[in-house]
Every structure is written in structure tokens, then in C-alpha cells.
Amino acid sequence: MGEATTQKPAESVRFEDAAVRRGRRLIWSHGTFSIPRGSVTAIVGTNGAGKTTLLSVELGLVPLSHGSVRVLGRRPGEANARIGYVPQSYASDIDSNITAEQSVALGLNGPLFGFRRLTRAQRDKVHEALGLADIDDAAGLRLSQMSGGMRQRVAIAQALVADPDLLLLDEPLANLDITGQRDLVATLSHLNTRLDMSIQVVAHDLNMLLPILTGAIYLLDGHPHYAPIGNVMDSRLLTHLYGTKVEVLKTPEGDMFVRPNPLEEPRGRHPHTHTAAQVAQFHAQGEDSAGHDPVECDPPQEQSKKEDR
Amino acid sequence: MMHAQTLTLATQWFDPGWRSVLGTPFMRNAALAGILISLAAGFIGYFVIARNSSFAAHALAHIGLPGATGAVLIGAPVSLGLGLFAMAGGLIIGALGRKASKRGIATGTILAFAMGLGLFFSRLSASASQQMQAILFGSILSITDSQLLGYLIFDIVLFVVLGLVYHPLLFSSVDEQVARAKGVPTGLMGIVFMLMLAGTVTISVQAVGTLLIFALVVTPAASANTLARSPLSAMVWSCVICLISIWGGLVLSAMLPTPPSFAIVTIATLIWAVSQLIGRRQA
Numbered sequence: 001m002g003e004a005t006t007q008k009p010a011e012s013v014r015f016e017d018a019a020v021r022r023g024r025r026l027i028w029s030h031g032t033f034s035i036p037r038g039s040v041t042a043i044v045g046t047n048g049a050g051k052t053t054l055l056s057v058e059l060g061l062v063p064l065s066h067g068s069v070r071v072l073g074r075r076p077g078e079a080n081a082r083i084g085y086v087p088q089s090y091a092s093d094i095d096s097n098i099t100a101e102q103s104v105a106l107g108l109n110g111p112l113f114g115f116r117r118l119t120r121a122q123r124d125k126v127h128e129a130l131g132l133a134d135i136d137d138a139a140g141l142r143l144s145q146m147s148g149g150m151r152q153r154v155a156i157a158q159a160l161v162a163d164p165d166l167l168l169l170d171e172p173l174a175n176l177d178i179t180g181q182r183d184l185v186a187t188l189s190h191l192n193t194r195l196d197m198s199i200q201v202v203a204h205d206l207n208m209l210l211p212i213l214t215g216a217i218y219l220l221d222g223h224p225h226y227a228p229i230g231n232v233m234d235s236r237l238l239t240h241l242y243g244t245k246v247e248v249l250k251t252p253e254g255d256m257f258v259r260p261n262p263l264e265e266p267r268g269r270h271p272h273t274h275t276a277a278q279v280a281q282f283h284a285q286g287e288d289s290a291g292h293d294p295v296e297c298d299p300p301q302e303q304s305k306k307e308d309r
Numbered sequence: 310m311m312h313a314q315t316l317t318l319a320t321q322w323f324d325p326g327w328r329s330v331l332g333t334p335f336m337r338n339a340a341l342a343g344i345l346i347s348l349a350a351g352f353i354g355y356f357v358i359a360r361n362s363s364f365a366a367h368a369l370a371h372i373g374l375p376g377a378t379g380a381v382l383i384g385a386p387v388s389l390g391l392g393l394f395a396m397a398g399g400l401i402i403g404a405l406g407r408k409a410s411k412r413g414i415a416t417g418t419i420l421a422f423a424m425g426l427g428l429f430f431s432r433l434s435a436s437a438s439q440q441m442q443a444i445l446f447g448s449i450l451s452i453t454d455s456q457l458l459g460y461l462i463f464d465i466v467l468f469v470v471l472g473l474v475y476h477p478l479l480f481s482s483v484d485e486q487v488a489r490a491k492g493v494p495t496g497l498m499g500i501v502f503m504l505m506l507a508g509t510v511t512i513s514v515q516a517v518g519t520l521l522i523f524a525l526v527v528t529p530a531a532s533a534n535t536l537a538r539s540p541l542s543a544m545v546w547s548c549v550i551c552l553i554s555i556w557g558g559l560v561l562s563a564m565l566p567t568p569p570s571f572a573i574v575t576i577a578t579l580i581w582a583v584s585q586l587i588g589r590r591q592a
Contacts, residue, residue: 059490077492085490096359096483097534097543103483110480111491115472140538143483158487 012037012166012198013058015224017067020053027053028219029066033226035200037165040192040212041226043202045219051202052088054217054224055168058200059085072165079166081111084159086152088170088202094144100154101139104129107158125161133157134187148175156187166198167191173201173208181208188212322565330563338452339569343555345460346516346525349467349509351548354530355540356502359482363527364413365402365503368420369510370519372398374427377444377514381437382430387444388459392511398423399503447518447570449559460512467505474501479540516555517570524574525551532581535588550580 011034019029027050035041043051056062057069060077072079084107104126105118118126130136135153143151152172159167167188173181189212191197200217203209215228330336357366373395380390401419405412427444431437443451471478480488481498489495506526513525533546558573565572 061489080490080492083490085487087486087490094483095361095534096540097537098359098483098540099538102539106476106480106484107487107491109476110484110488111493112476113473115475155487158484 010037011035011070012039012072013200014070015067015226016069018057018064018069018224019066020050020057020062021065022053022062026065026222028222028224031067031224033217033224035198035215035217035226037198038192038196039214040188040199040209041201042206042209042213042216043200043219044204044206044216049219049222050224051219052170054219055085055170055200055202058168059083081162082165084156084162084164084167086155086159086167086169086172088174094151097142097144099140099142100130100135100146100150100157101126103143103154104158104161107161126157129157129161130154132160132187132191134183149177149180152176152184156184160191164197166200168200170202171204173203173205185209185212324564324566327560327563331560335450335452336559336563338454338457339449339559340556341457342449342452342460342512342516343552343559345457345464346513347548347551347555348464350513350526351529351533351546351551352467352471352544353506353509354526354547354551355534355544356478356482357506357527358530358534359479359540360502362502362506363523364416365399366506366510366526367523368402368416369395369398369507370514370522371420371427372423373507373511373514374444374519375423375430377519378427378430378437378441381440382434387440388456388511388515391444391514392508394423395507395510396504399507400500403499403503443518444514445518445520446568447514447516447521449516449555449569449573450562452515456515463508463512467508470501470505474498478502517573521570521574524577525554528577528581529554532577532584535584535591550577554580 014034015031018031020027043054045051053062057064058071058076059080060071060075064076069076072082105122107129108122108125109116109118127136127139130139133153133156135150135157138146138150138154141150143154146154152175156169156172159169169188172184176184185208188199188201192199192212201209206213206216210229213229215226217224217226219225324330354366357363373391376390376392376394377387378390379394380387398419402412402416405415431441477488477493478498478501480491481493481495482502485495488498509526510522513522517525529550530543530547532550533543537543537546554573554577557576558569558571561567561572561576562569
């Protein structure tokens with residue numbers, strides 16, 4: 001498949017039995033899935049499950065310890081010019097006097113060696129990206145004077161300025177109020193439907209994203225899985241995923257949303273892990289069963305085993 | 310009565326022949342060195358602030374101290390010893406990583422140890438002991454022609470390198486995570502930055518000494534940062550402020566019985582204070 005480089009592959013990313021270690025700790029393993037192009041994918045999982053690591057793997061910043069990953073048909077790191085990346089840390093302190101416009105311009109000329117001034121075409125591109133992220137009215141403002149939400153828009157504009165095919169966002173909703181979240185989701189929807197961009201979003205709360213999601217990577221019990229959105233929106237899976245009882249509700253208009261149900265905490269919430277085979281079995285059961293009892297939690301003796309080889 | 314007293318004090322202090330002092334060869338060398346130092350310090354200072362590395366800039370000068378006194382001890386040029394130690398220190402601090410919270414303690418510890426070592430070396434020989442004052446507080450009036458040539462060569466190398474790495478260095482300074490994701494060799498940029506900073510510190514020590522270096526490498530850039538609207542203009546402004554400080558300091562030291570270092574640092578500090586007031590009013 002490496003030969004036909006001119007033809008775009010049908011999938012944005014493909015994982016084959018991928019595993020990652022950091023030091024001696026296995027972060028996750030047995031990741032085998034592919035995500036089609038033009039999709040909007042949420043990356044969900046509990047804290048420390050390795051969501052940001054998964055983005056880092058796709059960017060080629062963290063090596064795999066096993067298996068392989070292809071991103072936009074290339075090895076991780078090789079297609080980064082076509083990937084827009086918005087990390088989580090845009091809210092951190094900025095000591096530079098750099099303005100929004102100059103920051104976005106770095107998305108174009110930042111990786112290039114040799115001093116050069118911005119061309120007129122590049123300047124137009126910068127303003128187009130600022131417009132897409134809906135922050136063009138603050139182009140001349142310094143980042144250090146901006147709120148976290150505004151800085152995030154600038155970070156998104158910077159990611160968009162080089163016309164990426166794939167956009168990776170790490171917890172973009174975390175620091176936004178509800179209006180900001182709604183606006184961001186509208187922006188992502190526009191990028192996905194009008195510009196045919198594939199998007200991956202690390203998220204804690206799925207509800208805001210549900211209208212635009214086509215699928216989700218969920219990090220469950222040390223393994224990344226991918227499922228189209230209909231399969232993810234299963235209360236038993238979500239309950240298992242977050243370790244607290246989660247309900248999936250449908251409004252009369254047909255919108256779905258999820259919420260924790262405090263009346264029905266799962267019995268005996270031990271932290272527990274499963275092998276890939278167990279999870280696959282669980283998953284197969286979960287798909288065709290809508291209203292069964294919650295899955296029995298595994299006995300605690302399972303919890304120490306996380307070794308795969 | 311009181312007024313007359315101040316007047317006589319002023320006439321005692323004020324040197325009416327200050328114009329002729331400015332025409333001397335050592336003043337001319339000091340003024341030329343001021344230009345070359347300002348160019349380097351102004352541009353590097355911007356990156357020092359953008360990379361949140363002001364403590365590293367301060368520390369490098371101190372880490373250079375044992376190099377300087379050690380060089381006197383073995384009869385080598387002071388700048389050479391200082392430069393080598395500062396570069397080694399820069400590489401170590403760079404290897405400690407960008408997490409300022411983590412490396413602050415390590416940097417401070419190395420700084421303290423280096424100062425102690427510098428003192429130890431200076432006590433081993435009378436000549437090193439004599440030079441200690443000049444190394445700590447600068448001796449801009451004793452810059453030789455060959456030193457000037459060295460500064461010029463350093464500036465040329467600095468600007469060639471800076472022209473080459475300008476965009477990636479700026480990108481990795483203001484947005485390291487994204488820069489790394491976009492393929493910028495951020496580790497290499499860190500090393501290049503530290504080496505450029507070590508060189509800049511080495512030539513600036515001659516003007517104000519290791520103890521006061523902050524006022525020349527960081528303070529003008531901080532002033533410029535609040536006044537200018539783009540990285541490049543901030544760098545140019547930083548150079549200008551640095552030059553005003555050094556030249557103004559030289560003129561003041563010719564008029565009044567004050568060491569140039571004190572006058573230079575005072576001017577840089579005053580400009581910074583004014584810039585902060587203006588910056589606060591803008592915000």
C-alpha cells in the first residue's frame with residue numbers, strides 16, 4: 001500500500017496490535033482498529049488511561065513497543081505536516097509578546113530554517129485560519145492578554161493554517177464554558193463537513209460532542225478499541241468504561257445524552273483489568289443487549305495482572 | 310546654607326572635563342564594545358524571556374566565574390575560561406529540560422557550587438585575586454582591540470546562526486509542544502540557544518560583570534517586550550535599550566565618580582521601571 005502514494009488511503013489512522021510502554025509501565029496494548037477518513041472520533045477513557053499518549057503515538061513523538069500504526073497512510077511522524085495538533089497546555093503562562101496573528105503564522109513558517117518574511121499569500125492564509133477559528137477580530141492582540149478560551153481558538157487557528165487532513169485536539173472542551181463548548185463543536189462540525197477534515201478529540205464529557213461524533217476510541221482496561229458511535233452509546237459499556245453507573249438517554253427529539261446515575265452505582269467498584277479477549281467477549285455481549293443487568297464486576301484477584309507478554 | 314553645600318558637593322563630584330574623557334581610546338573601545346554587546350544581548354534576551362530562562366542566564370554568568378579565575382590561574386585569557394565554563398553550564402542546564410520548576414533547584418545548586426569554586430581558584434593566586442573585582446562587577450573601560458575583534462567575530466557567528474534558526478527557535482520557544490509535533494528539533498534548538506546565551510553572557514560580563522549580567526541580558530528585553538508588538542521589533546528595541554544603558558552609563562561615569570557598571574545597571578533598571586508603568590497602563 002506504500003506504493004500508491006498519490007492515492008489517499010481510505011482510513012485516517014490504522015492501528016495493528018499496537019502497544020506502548022513508558023519506562024517499565026505498559027500504558028496500553030493490543031490496539032487493532034482503523035478509523036475512516038472524514039470521521040469525527042472521540043478518544044475517551046479514565047484519567048491516566050493513555051489518551052494523550054495515543055495522540056503522541058499518532059504524531060510519532062512516543063514510539064510503539066509493539067505492533068504498528070499508520071497515520072494518513074504513512075508511518076507516525078512522517079505525515080505531521082498534514083496534521084494539526086492542539087495540545088492541552090494553551091492555558092499555561094506565556095512570557096512572549098507574540099500576538100495571535102504571529103502565533104498562527106508560526107504554524108506556516110515555524111518549522112522552516114532560514115529567515116524569511118511572511119508572503120502576502122501566507123498572510124491571507126493566516127487570516128483565513130483565524131476566521132475559521134472565529135478569532136479574527138483579536139488578530140493583533142497578544143496571547144498573554146487573552147483568556148484561556150481565546151488562546152485555544154488561536155491554537156486551533158495555528159493548527160488549521162497549514163490545511164491539515166487530520167486534526168488532533170487534546171481536551172479542547174475542558175476549559176470552556178457552555179457557550180464556548182457549543183461554538184467549538186460548531187467549528188469542528190464545519191471543518192469536518194465542509195473541509196472534509198478527519199478529527200480526533202480527547203474528551204471527558206461526550207454529551208457536547210455527540211451530535212457530530214461518528215465514532216470513538218475508548219481506552220478500556222489497558223486496550224484501545226474503536227467503535228462507530230452507535231455501539232459506544234451503550235450504557236453498559238460506558239458504565240464499565242468510567243467505573244460508575246452511566247445511563248444513555250434519548251430525548252423525544254431523538255438526541256442522545258449520557259449521565260451518571262447516582263442511584264445505581266455498580267456493586268463493589270474495584271479497579272479491575274481484563275485481557276483483550278475478555279474485553280472482546282464483553283463487547284460482543286454488550287452490542288446486542290440493551291436492557292440487561294449490569295455486568296458483574298470481576299473479583300479483585302484480577303487486578304494485579306496487566307502483563308501481556 | 311544647605312543649598313550652597315550641595316552645590317560645592319556637586320562641583321566636587323562633577324567632572325567638567327568629561328568631554329575629553331569621552332574622547333580617550335579606552336572610551337572609544339568601550340563604546341564600540343557597547344554596540345557589539347547590545348546587538349547580542351538584545352536579540353538573545355528576547356529568547357531568554359520567551360523560553361522562561363532568565364534564571365539560566367543569571368546562572369551561566371556565575372558558572373563562568375571559576376572558568377575566569379581558573380584561566381587567570383593558568384595564564385589563559387579570562388574570556389576563554391569564562392566562555393568554556395558558561396557553555397558547559399549551558400549544556401548541563403539545557404539537559405535538565407524545559408520544566409522550569411524542576412531545573413530551578415538544580416541550576417541554583419550548580420550556581421552556588423561554581424561561585425565557591427571561583428572563589429577557591431581566586432585565592433590560589435594573587436593575580437586571580439586582583440582580577441576578582443573586575444570579573445564580578447565588570448571592567449568595560451579596559452577592553453582591548455583584540456577583545457573587540459573577538460566580540461565582532463562572535464556577533465557575526467551569532468547572527469548567521471540566528472538567521473538560520475530564527476523561526477524554529479521562536480516556534481519552540483513560545484510553543485514547544487506544537488513545534489515538536491510539527492517536526493522542529495526542539496532538543497537541538499535548546500542546545501543552540503544555550504550555546505548562544507553562554508557566548509552572549511561571556512562578552513557581556515566584560516561590561517557589567519557576572520553579578521550584574523541580568524540587567525544587560527534580561528532587563529532590556531523585558532522592557533522591550535512590554536513596548537514592542539512583535540518578536541522582531543522587541544529584539545530591535547531590546548538592542549536599542551541595551552545600547553542606551555551602556556552608552557549612557559559610560560557618559561555618566563565620565564561626568565560623575567561612579568563606576569560604569571553601576572551607571573549602566575541604573576539606567577537599564579530605570580527604563581525597565583518606566584516600561585512596566587506604561588505596560589500596566591496599556592493593560
